[in-house]
Amino acid sequence: MIKLVFRLALRNLRKQRLYTMINIIGLTIGLLSFVLIMLYVNHEKSFDRFHEKSERIYRLTSATAQRKGAIVPYIWGQVLKDELPQVQNLASIQNITIALTIEKDNEVYAQHGIVGADSTFFNIFDFPVIKGNRHEFLQTPNKMVITPEIAVKYFPGEDPIGQTLKISLWGTYVNFEVEGIVESPENSHLPFKLIIPIHFVKKYFFDPSSFLSWRTHFAYTYLLMSDNHIDQNEHDQIKSDLKDFLERHGGKELRDKYTPDIEPLKDIYLKSNLQFDFPPRGNIDHMYILTVVAFGILLMAMINFINITSAQSLTRIKEFGLKKILGSHRGSLFIQFVLESLLLSILSLILACILISLMLPYFNEFTGKAFTLTSVFSIHNILFMLVVAVIVGITSGIYPALMLSSFKPASILSSRTAGRSAGRKGQKMLVIAQFTLTTLLLVATGIVYKQVTYMLEKDLGFNKDQVIIMDDARLIASNPIKTDLFREELTKYEQIHAVSASSSYPGQQSWAARYVPEGFEKEESVSIFTIYADHDFLKTYDLEVVQGRDFDREIYSDSSAFLINEAAVKLFSNTDASWLQQPIGKKINYTRQTGGEVIGVIKDFHLESMKNEIAPLAIEITPENFFALQIKLNTQDIAETLVFIESTWKRLFPDLPFTYSFVDQEFAVHFASDQQLGQILRLFAIVSIVVAMLGLFGLASFLAFEKAKEMSIRKVIGATEKQLVILLSWLFLKLVLLANLIALPLSFYLMDQWLEEFAYRINIPLYLFVVVIGITFVTTILTIGYHALKTARTNPVDILAQE
Incomplete structure (x- = not known):
């Protein structure tokens, strides 16, 4: 019985080649899009879940009135683990954000990705161990753990275990022996390439008193809790206990300044929005959007299938009528139809898998991921794809199967027109649903594109073009004579506009310091972003002084002076209104010592993403905190200027590697997630239009068949071809118009909600809705035009003679 039904299904699919091809193409595109998007979404959601204890790992955070950060004082964790009963274990790490110099076989290299960690680090985290004993890692001084990437880089073709590397820790070379190799998976929010004991960070990087x-x-602190799940009540109690903990050790002042909290490890990558966090970060809202897009495109493909199959079924009405008269049960007819749908769905899945295999390198380049065929076609993923294909096949076949198998034999065999109107209302609703989804996706794509373009083109308040960053200022600080000579030689070069040294730069997270501005009580101190810079910082970035003046090398007192931005003036004036009237000359002190006076106010500029408002900022001269060199070029030949900079560097610092990046590239990292969302939406907006056109093409074929007699009669009584084409086109255009009327206000609301996460955002352009309506109308007319013209030009005699 099943074999017979299977053979009949194959025969019917071959007989209806056009409809079969349209259905297969539509379902293949739908399944391909769904699988690719869900691969990406599931990968983003998988961050940090490979740790066996991921449900119990939390990160300690700290918030002030101005900001919430991912770092806390190191001492908090060391004391907390003995005082909070829920904490089973704890580890702190220090991320060394600059490149360190590594010497191997008389060659020097600049190495990023070095972190210092407590000896308990591998007791909490389950990074896959390739070689070594995780229980011994970081227990012994002068030993380190590396990743396979580092092993290949420094020990090609060798066993790294037991071998040493010389790492320069602030000018002092220290030998480290490799004791283990571990993977740093792509789906970890905690990127590293090399881990050393945090003891060396304490010894060489910071004043030990900082610890x-x-x-x-400065420390990222992770807690291993005793419970797998902490509900909201327990969370609130822990926050309260943390407040009490601070008061016990620092008094009420410390309790009032800081609000400690904990956040689940599994939420850090997608849901956390803390300052001083590890880049890059994802966005859970983007995952929701992409999931809706995935299901939307799959649903559109299913709607196509249902509509086209329903239309196709009209050519088989007499076949099913005869089968019913000859004794076939409704159930067997139903099974036959569903089986045909299932066969098409499975075939479409096979084609989609073939396309995925071919497209995977391009998909990886497009998304910035590293999917492999093994990971894509894992047993879990294959089962998932099969389940989706089966659900799609069965679901798509149920409606037309029920409709066709429910017709009465007598009415089916009575005339050619029997059953034509059956399901017409349902088909119209499905077309409206399909174009509603298409319109939503088109509007979302347009708005995301406009917002990303706005962020990239908006005046940031500083000039980021042709500014080179060298994270080497601290490496050369031990030789101030050569350092000054390097800067002097660069500034003499006509293609270089300015050279500056600072602790950070726009696009990089700045340090924060606590100050007591004039007119404030000591307990009213404020923490604001601080950049420690030299006299040429403003010149390098073309920052505008709106009041007062810039730093001046000829004025000795400027070594303790401050520049502040307009946002800082506004913040200070909330407590003392005189700051707004005359900030120049006012004093700013540190919480524990005397500071200096404000000599200038600079125009606000963006230090970070435009999702955040411009934060208060202070700039002061503190050479010991200079971490980066910035070189402002003024040339059309960047390559030639880079050659000059490199040759000068190597002549003065032959033992140090020459590395650099560009500020505009660093700043673009803040928009990477939104840019990627825009790229994905643009791609799948085009896909949705293609799917909708396929559906319309098939349905227009059905409509031409259904309306053939009516159009012939109209033509006989005098209707022109133009009138007939307009009449047939309007049958679809009114459905598309209704879909737009539903989708446009809905899309306006949804995208306005998305734009709320940006402190600086566009106003949704109304012309975008006109463009989207135009696209959907033009697409509809082009798709159904062939069938409309064909029907209008058909000789009425050929149609009416069949009745």
Whole structure:
């Protein structure tokens, strides 16, 4: 019985080649799009879940009135683990954000991705171990753990275990022996390439007193909790306990300044929006959007299938009528129809898998991921795809199967027109649903594109073009004579506009310091972003001084002076209104010592993403905190200027590697997630239009068949071809218009909600809706035009003679 039904299904699919091809193409595109998007979404959601104890790992965070950050004082964790009963274990790490110099076989290299970690790090995290004993990692001084990438880079073709590398820790070379190799998976929010004991960070990078300070924030601290799940009540209690913990050790002042909290490890990558966090970060809202897009395109493909199959079924009415008269049960007819749908769905899945295999390198380049055929076609994913294909096949076949198998034999065999109107209302609703989804996706794509373009083109308040960053300022600080000579030689070169040194730069997360501005009580101190810079920082970025003046090398007192931005003036004036009237000359002190006076106010500029408002900022001269060199070029020949900079560097610092990046590239990282969302939406907006056109083409074929007699009669009584084409086209255009009327206000609301996460956003352009309506109308007319013209030009005699 099943074999017979299967053979009949194959025969019917071959007989209806056009409809079969349209259905297969539509379902293949739908399944391909769904699988690719869900691969990406599931990968983003998988961050940090490979750790066996991921449900129990939390990160300690700290918030002030101005900001919430991912780093806390190191001492918090060391004391907390003995005082909070829920904490089973704890580890802190220090991310060394600049490149360190590594020497191997008399060659020097600049190496990023080095972190310092507590000895408990591998007791909490389950990074896959390739070689070595995780229980011994970081327990012994002068030993380190590396990734396979580092192993290949420094020990090609060798076993790295037991071998050493010389790492320069602030000018002092220290030998480290490799004791283990571990993977740093792509889906970890905690990127590293090399881990050393945090003891060396304490010894060489910071004043050791920083590790005992209850206010100096620099450590990422992770807690292993005893419970797998912490509900909201328990979370609130822990926050309260943390507040009490601060008061016990730092008094009410410390409790009032800081609000400690914990966040689940599995939420960090997608849901956390903390400052000083590891880049890059994802966005859970983007995952929701992409999931809706995936299901939307799959649903559109299913709607196509249902509509086209329903139309196709009209050519088989007499076949099913005869089968019913000859004794076939409704159930067997139903099974036959569903089986045909299932066969098409499975075939479409096979084609989609073939296309995925061919497209995977391009998909990886497009998304910035590293999917492999093994990971894509894992047992879990294959089962998932099969389940989706079966559900799609069965679901898509149920409606036309029920409709066709429900017709009465007598009415089916009575005339050619029997059953033509059956399901027409349902088909119209499905077309409206399909174009509603298409319109939503088109509007979303347009708005995301406009917002990303706005962020990329908006005046940031500084000039980021042709500014080179060298994260080497601290490496050359031990030789101030050569450092000054390097800067002097660069500034003499006509293609270089300015050279500056600073602690950070626009696009990089800046440090924060706590100050007591004039007119404030000590307990009213404020924490604001601080850049430690030299006299040429403003010149390098073309920053505008709106009041007062810039730093001046000839004025000795400027070494303790401050520049502040307009946002800082506004913040200070909330407590003391005189700051707004005359900020120049006012004093700013540190919480524990005397500071200096404000000599200038600079125009606000963006330090970070435009999702955040411009934050208050202070700039002061503190050479010991210079971490980066910035070189502002003024040339059409960047390559030639880079050659000059490199040759000068190598002549003065032959033992240090020459590395650089561009500020505009660093700043673009803040928009990477939104740019990627825009690219994905643009691609699948085109896909949705293609799917909708396929559906319309098939349905227009059905409509031409259904309306053939009516159009012939109209032509006989005098209707022109133009009138007939307009009449047939309007049958679809009114459905598309209704879909737009539903989708446009809905899309306006949804995208307005999405734009709310940006402090600086576009106003949704109304012309975009006109463009989208135009696209859907033109697409509809082009798709159905062939069938409309063909029907209008058909000789009425050929149609009416069949009745």
